[in-house]
Amino acid sequence: MDSIWTRDCALPSHPRLTGELSVDAAVIGGGMAGLLTAYFLQKQGLRTVVLEADTVASGQTAGTTAKITAAHGLRYTRLADDWGWETAERYAHAMTQAIESFARVIEYENIDCDFSRRPMFLYSTSDPQSMRREAEAAARAGLDARFTKETGLPFAVAGAVRVSGQAQFHPLRFLRAIAEQLTIYEHSRVREVSSSRLTTDGGAVSARHIVFACHFPFVNRPGYYFLRMHQERSYVLAIEGAPPLEGMYWGADQGSLAIRQAGSAILLSGAGHRTGENRAGGSYDRMRRTAARWWPDVREAAHWSAQDCIPMDGLPYIGRYAADEPGWYVATGFQKWGMTGAMAAATRICGLILGRDTADTELFSPTRFALSPSADTMLADGLEAARGLTRPWFEPPRALLSALPDGHGGIVEHEGKKAAVSKDKDGNVTVHRCRCTHLGCQIEWNPDDRAWECPCHGSRFAEDGRVLAGPAQRGLDEEN
Template sequence: MESIWSKTTELHPRKPLPGSMQTETAVIGGGLAGLLTAYFLQQRGVKTIVLEASRIGSGQTKNTTAKITSQHGLIYHKLLQTLGEEPARQYARANQQAIDAYRSLIREKKIDCQFEECPAYLYSTVEAEPLEQEAEAARLFDIDARFTTRTTLPFSVAGAVRFSGQAQFHPLAFLQEIADELEIYEETRVTKVEDDRIFTDRGTVTARNIVFATHYPFLNFPGYYFLRQHQERSYVLALENAAKLDGMYLGIDENGLSFRNSGKYLLLGGGSHRTGENRAGGKYEMLRRYAEQFWPESREAAYWSAQDCMTLDGVPYIGQFSVSTPHWFVATGFQKWGMTTSMAAAQLLTDLITGVENPCEEVFSPLRFTPAASAKTFLQEGLHAVRDLSRQAFAPPRAEIDALPTGHGGVVSCEGEKVGVYKDEQGEVYMVSTRCPHLGCQLEWNPDEKSWDCPCHGSRFDYRGNLIDNPAQEGLPHA
């Protein structure tokens, strides 16, 4: 399961941290948000290094659908209702400026990354009113958005909103060019951060400013981000011999689909669910059925999945990490719009670190208090955590190992103990603990990925117990 971005780009390896050092700013995380932040800081004369636990672009950046757009679902009407006009205006401004920044940077540096300007559509096959409201709200903030019933989708719609002036690109081709100008240390895992010291498995870095750009913050305290967001997964097929659409599309209905072209491919996405809640599986098969229905002559060239952090009020957390850490900064909770938000975050964090006033700071502040927008979601998150924590302690195993078919995994009983088991096609059994090492929630089997996923905070592990996604920082012990 490798994205078309990974298949078509070979990123140059970087050496690990050679030992302890000092720097003005250290960025933890070598995805697009981290590298763009380091790039802009360096442009302003701030000595910056990047610490990456694996390889740059190896996290969520390589699995994105790579839409550069200020069209983020039904966001503007919602923000008007929950946060008010000025925060909504800040959100729109930051994302519109991010699109402009990509365009300028790519032209200036002549980056060959398949950058293509095209409209972005929201659509519904059921109702038009929410889309009409979204178009009206977006126009309040100087976004070129209009309601329409005409699309190039292979089915009829009740309505759509067309955002003009949006774009798409090849994220790893772009990342490669940006990275070549930066001081990056790969295979350098950060284990702990205290004040201005970053402890890694390769040495200690002392930095005046520290940026956490690790997708999901791996520190629980301070900040308490594990209480303020959850993670979701979604799935993508790359199809050859499918349609050439006039732009990017996203459905707002339940089980809505995503579409965009990339060269000879059409990317068909969907199947979104909370991480750790896909025991039944079948997400890729669902997309394959749609592909067969819409384009029976198409051929599947690749398939992969992505993971996204979802905040309580629908707005990312970008800014000061916590009240008690004025020189720590964070970028997380990008929802499903990581490419645009990575640029917006890099611009905002660069301004904050260099003392430049940014008019969009307030809406993204991690220190914000938004009860009208987040109270209901906060309650739901609490109920999820209680349920999933208690499941580890009280829920019984679901089967015996002998009853588990080959090619399947699940929480089973072994000598009276509850363990996670995957039985491969040859009948070999892999047993791991079902307790997430992050905060102890019971892991659940994801048959589409052959992975153990945490429904509380989104940590993921392969069937052997190796860590795939944070916030957990270690793999699973063998049972």
């Protein structure tokens, strides 16, 4: 399912890596985080290459809604509660700097990408108190934030936080201009990483500095990112025909939607769930019903979905990958705020590589181990993954193949074995092994996207078994 960005912005193609290269820095992943990091490194004079498994910006960045903001949900109340005010202030400062860095790059490179300054509104239709608390926390952390009930939305809110000076853009037009300046290899999945060498199917790169900007880091040890993150998927509906909206919006209530204008369309996003836990489906239909309630005469222009990594303690992982691999860096855990997150990562990783630690290096450091009061979330996360790894293997298949309706998928008994089976609308059957190729959890069918998903760490596979998203790097039928 194409997003409105991919529909109206084709990116030039790049060659596959063949042979051997030696560079200063190699970036794994050509999404927002990878391209920005490569851009800054190259501007600093480092010979840099980007290795992309598929095509540039074809990952989660293609499905973003591209609000460039420091107002990340009810973040400042949580940061202040869990980590204290100094952390909340540093976070606000880092994300505000990231907005200004986008503005500077866009101006400097003269990029036509619909960049526009907008206020960001966090809203609730039921809980004004949490909005008041967040307005106070965000203002105390340093944002230009205030409580209001005036939002411009087509429904009344009980309260909202208005944050000025935020922005939005067309992410792919921006990245097209950035990518033009870089050396990029597409269809070049990195299969192995040793201390200073990366191997793809067609070639190899030696690099003093290696940046994992591949969304979910796929090297399990060292780093152990699979123990400290899961992924959450959300759905986006683009509609035409509604009156234009001034602001960008994020709903705090259960089931509420994020909203922004994008050209003549309005994007609604939400219906989020842990990846691999959407067996019931119906996400797009629920959003269509909501849109029709707010604006009865609109028509659908597009729909798509994407996912992001959710770290267990509320802060992204930006910095050194692991203590015992000093030349490796990572940018991940953006919690659906990966525009400012990617910019913050790119500038910080570039600073680290050049030997310039910033004051907040420690704040985002992946090697931080201070346990915040959110440690209960960590425990819950770990338990969920552990349950995913073990439980379904003791469950029998959910049905016989014959009981699976046409047009559906599921874990069924096929030829005496448990298998992942999908049927098209004419009843043609596709069969795969039902083990995720990352660490072996049982995959689940997502009826909204007709894809297989792993509830443990969020890997995704197409109906034909190809990898759509990591940490898994092999298709369902590929041998180790």
